Amino acid sequence: MNSYDSASEVHPFVEEFQALMAYRGLVIQFVARAIKTRYKRSVLGVVWTMLNPLLTMIVLTVVFSQLFRVQIENFPVYVLSGQLVWIFFSTTTSGAMGEMIWSGELMKRIFVPKSVFAVAAIGTGLINFLLSLLPLLLIALVLGVRLSPALLTWPLVVLLLSIFSLGLGLLLSTAAVYFADMLPVYNVLLTIWLYATPIIYPLEIVPQGWHWLFRINPVYYYVEAFREPLLTGGIPRWEIWFPAAGFALATFLIGGMVFTARSSEYAYRL
C-alpha cells in the first residue's frame, strides 16, 4: 500500500529514490515522448542529430590541417568522439533543468517525484548517444581506425559520465527553482566550458603550462576515457579513471543531497 506521512523519519534521499522507483513508468513515458518527438516527425531525425557534430568535424579538420598545418592522426574521429561526450553532457544537464522549470505548473497540481525530470533527461541523452555511436564507428572505420577490444570499457565510461551528469543536473535544477535566469546563465557557462575542454582543438596545441586547467575539469576525464580506446586502441590509465569516478560520485552525492533536501519546497517556488 502506498501510504504517505509528511513527518516521515526516512532520509529524503532514500524517500526520493523509493518514489522514483514507484514512478519508473513515468520516466519511461518522458523518455519515449522526447525520443518520439525527435525522430517520429522526420525520418531524417538521426541525420539531423548528427548534422551539427559532423559539420563541426569537417570544418575543424580543414581548419587545423590546411590553415594551421597541424598534423594529427585521425583528427576527425578525435573531434567527433569528443563532441558526442560533450553533447551528452550539455544536453542532459541543461535538459534536466529545463524540464524541471517547464513542469512547474504540473508540480503544483499533482505529486510526482521531483527527480523524474533529471533522470528522464539522462535516459533521453543515453538513447541519443547510443544512436550516434553508429555514425561515429562508421566514420572511424572508413578513416582506417582499427577497432580494439579496449572499446569494451565504454559502458563504464558512459556510466560514470551519466552519474556525473545526473548529479550536476540535480544541482542545477535546485538552483533553477530559485533563480529564473539559471538556464541562460548556464548556457553561457557551457560555452566557456566547451572551450576549456580539448574537444574542438587538438590537445597538443595547448602549452604545457595550461594543462592544469584540464586536470580540474571533470568533463576532460570522460572525454579522454571515451576517446582513448578508439584512437589509440588502449585502455585509459588510472590517472584518468580515478578522477572520472571521483568526480562522478562526489557530484552525484552532493547534487542528490542538495536536491532532495530542498525538493519539498519546489511546489511552493516554481
Added chain:
Amino acid sequence: MSNPMTAYPIHGNDDLAIRVAGVSVQYRVPREQLSGIKEFTIRWLQRRLQYHTFWALNDVSIQVPRGEFFGVIGRNGAGKSTLLRVVARVIKPTLGRVVVQGRTAPLLELGAGFHPEMTGRENIFMNGALLGLSRREIIDHFDDIVSFSEIDEFIDAPLRTYSTGMVARLGFAVATSVRPDIMLVDEVLSVGDSQFQEKCLGRMRFFQEHGTTIVLVTHSMDRVAAFCESAIWLEGGKIAARGEASGVISQYQQAL
C-alpha cells in the same frame, strides 16, 4: 477544538484513511517579483529582500475514517484547495503532520499534465504514469477508460481537437480507472454537463461502497447534503465548523 500538540503523535489506526494533525501552511510571496541571480544578489547584498507571508491553513486537524464521503465547504480562498493539496502530497505542511493510508487519486484538476499535441491514447498513458499507475494497469483498463470518456473514434486524434467536456471526461476516466483507496475531488465536476456529473458521482458512490474514502470540495451544498456524511467549513484557513454534513451546511448558510 483539539490541542494540536497532543494530536501530533499519531499512532497506527487502520480505520483512519486521512489524518491531518495541527497543519498550517504558509505561503511566502516576495513583495516584488525577483526574477534572477543578478537581481537577487543585488538585493541580498543590500539586505532588501522582503517577503510577504500569509497562512493559507492555520492549525487544521481532521480525521477521515476509511470509506467515508467527507465534504469541505467554504468561501473562495478559505484554504479548501490548499487542504487537498497537502493531503495529496503536492505541498508539505509548514507545521503539523499529514498521514494518508492508501493509494490516492488526486482530482485537483482534471487532466493535469495533458499535452494538447499528443493523441488521446498517448495522453492516457502519460497521465496514467503521472498518477503513478503502471503500464500494465493502464493497458488492463484502457478499454474501460475509452468507453467511460466516450471518445471512441477520437482516441488517436490530438487532444487539442477535443471539447472541454471530452478532456474532463478523459481526465476523470484515467484518474479513476483503477479504484483508488482515497479520492480527492476539488470542484472538478463543475466542468462537464449534468450527465457527466451524474456519471462521475455514480462511479464515486460505487467506489465508496467498495471502501474508497472520498474528500469532496464543492460550492454545491445540495451535493454535500446528498453525498457526505460529515463535513468541515473552512474560513480564513481555520475550521469554522465541523460535524454532520447537514449541520455544517446550515451553520455555513446562516453565516453567508
